[in-house]
Amino acid sequence: MSATLQVPTGTGCLDAPVLRERGQREVFCGLTGIVWLHRKIQDAFFLVVGSRTCAHLIQSAAGVMIFAEPRFATAIIDERDLAGLADANDELDRVVAQLLARRPEIKLLFLVGSCPSEVIKLDLSRAAERLSQTHMPDVRVLNYSGSGIETTFTQGEDACLAALVPIMPRIAAGAQPSLLVVGALAEVVEDQFRRMFAAMGIERVSFLPPRRSVDLPGVGPDTVMLLAQPFLADTARALEARGATHLSAPFPLGEEGTTAWLHAAAESFGVPAARFAMATDPSRQRASAALAVAQKKLAGKRIFFFPDSQLELPLARFVSRELGMKLVEVGTPYLHRDHMTPELALLPQSTFLSEGQDVDRQLDRCRAARPDIAVCGLGLANPLEAEGITTKWSIELLFTPIQGYNQASDLAELFARPLLRRTKLAV
Amino acid sequence: MQLTLWTYEGPPHVGAMRVVTAMRGVHYVLHAPQGDTYADLLFTMIERRAARPPVTYTTFQARDLGGDTAELFKSAARDAYERFRPQALLVGASCTAELIQDDPGGLARALNLPVPVVAVELPAYQKKENWGAAETFYQLVRAFAKPRTRPAGGRPSCNILGPCALGFRHRDDVREITKLLGALGVDVNVTAPEGAAPADMTRLADADFNVVLYPEIGMQAASWLQRNFQLPYTKTVPIGVGATQDFIAEVAALAGVAVPDSLSAAGSNLPWYSRSVDSTYLTNKRVFIFGDATHVVAAARIASEEMGFEVVGLGTYSREFAREVRDAAKRYGVDALITDDYLDVESRVTELRPELVLGTQMERNIAKRLGIPCAVISAPVHVQDFPARYSPQMGYEGANVLFDSWVHPLMMGLEEHLITMFREDFEFSADAAPSHLGGAVKKLPETILQAANPAKDTERRWSAEAEAELGKIPFFVRGKARRNTESFAQERGLATITIDTLYDAKAHYAR
Ligand code: SF4
Numbered sequence: 017m018s019a020t021l022q023v024p025t026g027t028g029c030l031d032a033p034v035l036r037e038r039g040q041r042e043v044f045c046g047l048t049g050i051v052w053l054h055r056k057i058q059d060a061f062f063l064v065v066g067s068r069t070c071a072h073l074i075q076s077a078a079g080v081m082i083f084a085e086p087r088f089a090t091a092i093i094d095e096r097d098l099a100g101l102a103d104a105n106d107e108l109d110r111v112v113a114q115l116l117a118r119r120p121e122i123k124l125l126f127l128v129g130s131c132p133s134e135v136i137k138l139d140l141s142r143a144a145e146r147l148s149q150t151h152m153p154d155v156r157v158l159n160y161s162g163s164g165i166e167t168t169f170t171q172g173e174d175a176c177l178a179a180l181v182p183i184m185p186r187i188a189a190g191a192q193p194s195l196l197v198v199g200a201l202a203e204v205v206e207d208q209f210r211r212m213f214a215a216m217g218i219e220r221v222s223f224l225p226p227r228r229s230v231d232l233p234g235v236g237p238d239t240v241m242l243l244a245q246p247f248l249a250d251t252a253r254a255l256e257a258r259g260a261t262h263l264s265a266p267f268p269l270g271e272e273g274t275t276a277w278l279h280a281a282a283e284s285f286g287v288p289a290a291r292f293a294m295a296t297d298p299s300r301q302r303a304s305a306a307l308a309v310a311q312k313k314l315a316g317k318r319i320f321f322f323p324d325s326q327l328e329l330p331l332a333r334f335v336s337r338e339l340g341m342k343l344v345e346v347g348t349p350y351l352h353r354d355h356m357t358p359e360l361a362l363l364p365q366s367t368f369l370s371e372g373q374d375v376d377r378q379l380d381r382c383r384a385a386r387p388d389i390a391v392c393g394l395g396l397a398n399p400l401e402a403e404g405i406t407t408k409w410s411i412e413l414l415f416t417p418i419q420g421y422n423q424a425s426d427l428a429e430l431f432a433r434p435l436l437r438r439t440k441l442a443v
Numbered sequence: 444m445q446l447t448l449w450t451y452e453g454p455p456h457v458g459a460m461r462v463v464t465a466m467r468g469v470h471y472v473l474h475a476p477q478g479d480t481y482a483d484l485l486f487t488m489i490e491r492r493a494a495r496p497p498v499t500y501t502t503f504q505a506r507d508l509g510g511d512t513a514e515l516f517k518s519a520a521r522d523a524y525e526r527f528r529p530q531a532l533l534v535g536a537s538c539t540a541e542l543i544q545d546d547p548g549g550l551a552r553a554l555n556l557p558v559p560v561v562a563v564e565l566p567a568y569q570k571k572e573n574w575g576a577a578e579t580f581y582q583l584v585r586a587f588a589k590p591r592t593r594p595a596g597g598r599p600s601c602n603i604l605g606p607c608a609l610g611f612r613h614r615d616d617v618r619e620i621t622k623l624l625g626a627l628g629v630d631v632n633v634t635a636p637e638g639a640a641p642a643d644m645t646r647l648a649d650a651d652f653n654v655v656l657y658p659e660i661g662m663q664a665a666s667w668l669q670r671n672f673q674l675p676y677t678k679t680v681p682i683g684v685g686a687t688q689d690f691i692a693e694v695a696a697l698a699g700v701a702v703p704d705s706l707s708a709a710g711s712n713l714p715w716y717s718r719s720v721d722s723t724y725l726t727n728k729r730v731f732i733f734g735d736a737t738h739v740v741a742a743a744r745i746a747s748e749e750m751g752f753e754v755v756g757l758g759t760y761s762r763e764f765a766r767e768v769r770d771a772a773k774r775y776g777v778d779a780l781i782t783d784d785y786l787d788v789e790s791r792v793t794e795l796r797p798e799l800v801l802g803t804q805m806e807r808n809i810a811k812r813l814g815i816p817c818a819v820i821s822a823p824v825h826v827q828d829f830p831a832r833y834s835p836q837m838g839y840e841g842a843n844v845l846f847d848s849w850v851h852p853l854m855m856g857l858e859e860h861l862i863t864m865f866r867e868d869f870e871f872s873a874d875a876a877p878s879h880l881g882g883a884v885k886k887l888p889e890t891i892l893q894a895a896n897p898a899k900d901t902e903r904r905w906s907a908e909a910e911a912e913l914g915k916i917p918f919f920v921r922g923k924a925r926r927n928t929e930s931f932a933q934e935r936g937l938a939t940i941t942i943d944t945l946y947d948a949k950a951h952y953a954r
Pocket residue numbers: 045046047066067069070071073129130131132162163164165476477478479538539
């Protein structure tokens with residue numbers, strides 16, 4: 017069934033040079049992941065142990081205002097805590113007790129480390145153990161780091177999921193093979209994939225993170241995993257350490273990416289080609305038809321990616337191969353070659369890749385290149401627009417369902433709309 | 444450690460950013476990890492500023508710690524100078540860098556840059572955004588202000604102090620007040636921070652006095668200028684008709700000018716609009732006010748003296764100005780709520796059940812949940828607080844804007860009367876939202892209001908008939924009737940509230 021993928025001859029840009037930059041990085045820290053994770057795992061609460069900056073970052077990234085009491089908060093460290101560590105631990109116990117009294121429905125509490133908690137060496141893993149002992153069986157307490165000195169934006173999700181791996185139930189060797197899809201997806205996408213796998217005859221499918229922490233899937237030597245997001249290096253490593261096998265595949269963005277991704281599972285589970293075709297063909301055709309419309313608007317347009325979510329490479333592959341867009345620069349905060357090999361192989365040979373950032377120099381390159389559209393963070397978007405460069409905010413790519421067949425044209429639309437808007441406006 | 448679900452103010456370095464972003468020719472080198480760059484979006488997204496804030500972050504990472512974070516700071520400062528060529532460099536640390544104690548001031552000075560370096564120390568574990576803005580502005584004023592060079596005599600002249608980036612309507616207030624000062628024959632020497640360059644700040648003492656528009660940001664600098672250059676400053680913030688008149692009188696006295704007739708209160712439509720009969724329905728509307736100190740104190744006076752409302756509660760998140768707010772609260776016979784925990788505010792609003800809330804965007808959310816009309820009067824700001832149209836809060840035009848924006852969420856006078864008269868008619872359902880707001884304001888069912896305030900109702904039960912009778916009372920006084928009846932019943936130890944209790948209570952409170 018590999019005929020479904022028209023892999024170009026050659027190695028794409030696997031051997032292309034990469035510009036490595038080490039200047040100012042204009043990116044969020046890993047705390048930002050809480051904004052979507054707290055919606056995803058509905059019985060979990062995220063308590064950042066940090067500063068007022070950390071609290072302000074999350075509320076600003078979460079759309080500035082909260083409309084319902086969210087399942088995240090910050091334990092703001094103050095002067096008194098800085099005076100002595102024993103004190104800080106007592107304070108944390110008090111804050112956690114206060115929080116759990118307020119939110120009795122919470123089953124899983126994450127203590128999320130920040131730059132300040134790490135610099136003062138507040139040991140949150142010990143704190144989590146201690147607090148788990150106090151509050152089990154009602155509430156389990158885990159910890160991970162979302163700090164800006166350790167994690168960039170989506171790496172916060174990686175750290176969070178990696179923290180879940182040790183408590184996943186063990187599936188003993190010799191069990192029926194099962195499929196684990198790793199990475200937070202919108203429910204609508206999850207349901208589509210589940211139906212798709214079922215149509216292929218793959219029934220034992222679970223998702224990490226689960227919608228409820230009490231439904232944490234199992235893992236063992238007969239587990240195969242597909243990564244639904246490109247930024248999950250630590251989680252994948254932890255799952256491999258527990259016996260799971262990683263299926264290398266492009267990420268499920270666009271018709272081509274989704275097919276290749278599903279196909280990796282099909283191959284592993286021995287799904288006959290005809291059955292795979294039957295399960296996917298109608299969706300593939302629908303997606304292709306919808307993308308043909310989008311392609312008319314986008315083909316030939318030049319696109320520039322600022323580094324942000326690590327989704328840049330798969331997105332670049334999608335827009336160049338399925339929408340005919342031209343890649344000016346593809347920046348990524350980190351280039352995980354292992355997980356990116358299938359993507360790199362599909363990218364045009366001449367792609368200009370950059371890793372890390374020096375934001376002022378990158379802005380110079382962007383201005384000089386004058387792309388038709390730049391994908392960037394919220395801090396850069398309006399300034400670039402004011403200079404006449406159309407933008408797409410990258411954070412929307414995390415909040416919008418973009419994976420899978422039925423979302424492929426929505427993903428294209430995210431790039432088409434800002435361009436359309438610019439041509440419409442006559443003022 | 445403090446459990447914080449949401450915060451009214453950001454960290455103090457965000458205050459410093461508000462000052463430098465408003466100014467020209469100052470660049471801020473901030474020792475901070477990468478995530479702290481989120482603050483840029485406050486300016487570019489919320490305020491729609493077309494340029495990035497003039498801030499360079501060092502974005503040190505874990506691997507730099509213990510090694511060469513100081514070197515990193517130095518190269519960031521050097522590169523920032525080379526690239527942006529500012530007239531002055533401001534340097535400082537965010538919360539994390541404060542812990543690693545690299546001394547940005549010393550490091551930057553060691554670079555021997557050809558421009559002044561101003562170091563600000565903003566203790567991130569004690570202080571907050573407004574304090575950070577005030578301290579930064581004060582440090583810059585101290586660094587640049589020079590003795591007066593302008594000869595005595597000539598037209599009176601003042602500085603406008605306080606307006607900055609991410610301020611609530613600062614852009615329009617400055618325009619309005621500059622115009623007003625012009626009508627008084629007073630020139631504006633320098634407006635700062637907004638629009639000022641370091642070179643402008645050297646001329647601050649050329650003015651005869653200072654106008655402090657936003658004490659939260661400008662007061663510290665103004666009192667330093669008074670101590671060092673004998674520049675007096677205004678104490679009245681001209682929000683509302685009365686305060687604008689007081690401000691005009693204060694400025695006229697400081698400048699030694701007469702007040703022209705054109706600046707009488709007739710300059711605003713508010714006095715007449717408040718007296719017109721349609722506004723009768725505004726009388727004693729119960730209002731709760733929360734925000735920064737300046738806007739709260741001003742709003743309370745307007746609510747009481749200019750709109751004829753009843754102030755049932757007020758408070759602020761600005762602890763630095765708690766005293767001013769407590770004094771104001773005393774004038775209206777209420778307790779001031781000084782807190783930065785929005786849950787405290789929410790429970791106070793729930794308990795008081797005001798008919799109008801004047802607050803920040805957070806109070807707007809609280810009021811929405813509780814089905815209470817609300818107008819926003821203060822920062823923290825939201826993209827909606829930067830309207831495209833001219834919309835000052837200060838001066839006579841500001842008073843017009845306030846009248847409109849406070850009345851807008853309420854039922855219009857005639858409409859309210861009709862609903863009272865025809866409330867049995869299904870088209871005039873008491874649960875209807877004001878017609879000009881479409882479906883936007885939905886009343887929460889009383890049961891939810893009760894649930895939000897459970898302590899009150901655990902002991903006293905309403906009989907079905909009394910509950911039904913209560914339903915016939917117009918909704919905008921129903922909350923008050925329920926509250927009064929319940930406290931009446933409580934005082935008398937009545938376990939059940941009957942129709943008689945309801946009317947007994949009504950008679951009791953009517954006295
Ligand atoms: S970068 Fe560090 S200090 Fe800043 S918000 Fe993120 S975790 Fe907090």
